[in-house]
Amino acid sequence: MKKRLWIMAAALMLPLAAWAMSLDEAKSQGLLGEQPNGFLGVVKATPEAVALAQDINQKRREAYLKIAQKNGISLEQVAALAGQKAIERTPKGQYVKTPEGQWLQK
Amino acid sequence: MKLVLAGVAVLGLSACSPRVALEAPKEPITINLNVKIEHEIRVKVDKDLDALFQDQSELFGGSSQ
Numbered sequence: 001m002k003k004r005l006w007i008m009a010a011a012l013m014l015p016l017a018a019w020a021m022s023l024d025e026a027k028s029q030g031l032l033g034e035q036p037n038g039f040l041g042v043v044k045a046t047p048e049a050v051a052l053a054q055d056i057n058q059k060r061r062e063a064y065l066k067i068a069q070k071n072g073i074s075l076e077q078v079a080a081l082a083g084q085k086a087i088e089r090t091p092k093g094q095y096v097k098t099p100e101g102q103w104l105q106k
Numbered sequence: 107m108k109l110v111l112a113g114v115a116v117l118g119l120s121a122c123s124p125r126v127a128l129e130a131p132k133e134p135i136t137i138n139l140n141v142k143i144e145h146e147i148r149v150k151v152d153k154d155l156d157a158l159f160q161d162q163s164e165l166f167g168g169s170s171q
Contacts, residue, residue: 023167056165063162067154071147081148082155086166089159 021048023056033095033103034086038064038079043095043103 023040026032031049035041039060040053064078071078087096095103159166 023164027167059162060165063158063165067151067158070154071151073147073151078151078155081151082158085152085155085159089166089168091168 021052023052026052027090027094030095030105033097034083034090035097036080036083036087036099037076038081038083038086041097041103 021031023032026049031042031044031046032040032053033043039057042050042053060079060082061075064082065075068075068078090096090106092106095105097103
């Protein structure tokens, strides 16, 4: 009986992974946007969007750090350049944050 | 599944809610951050970042761009 419960629990967990949101989905749904500091910001907080932003921002930080160390500049400088690039590349309709801290829909 | 349906319903509702008319800006939004870095390093970092955006598109999205 207990075993069956475990199997049912596991079966219930599976679809969760399949429903995990992609970054493009979160951005096009207006949940996440690019910030000048090079990291994702949460425009509209849903648990899934917040978790996704945290996960990706952690990975971005690691990537920025590598580039910073390679070129002998600070993490913040790399991140700011990345932020500028990410904002430039953001397609129309998605959110970007101004240096003043305001969310704008491009 | 129910949760997903509820989520879809909520999305549907929010799509129908009255929307404040926002006029699209006529000029493209340009945000100048004035990052001060030596030019040569800036070019190199720029290249590294381009590679990063390309190779790790899941971190930045817009792989179709």
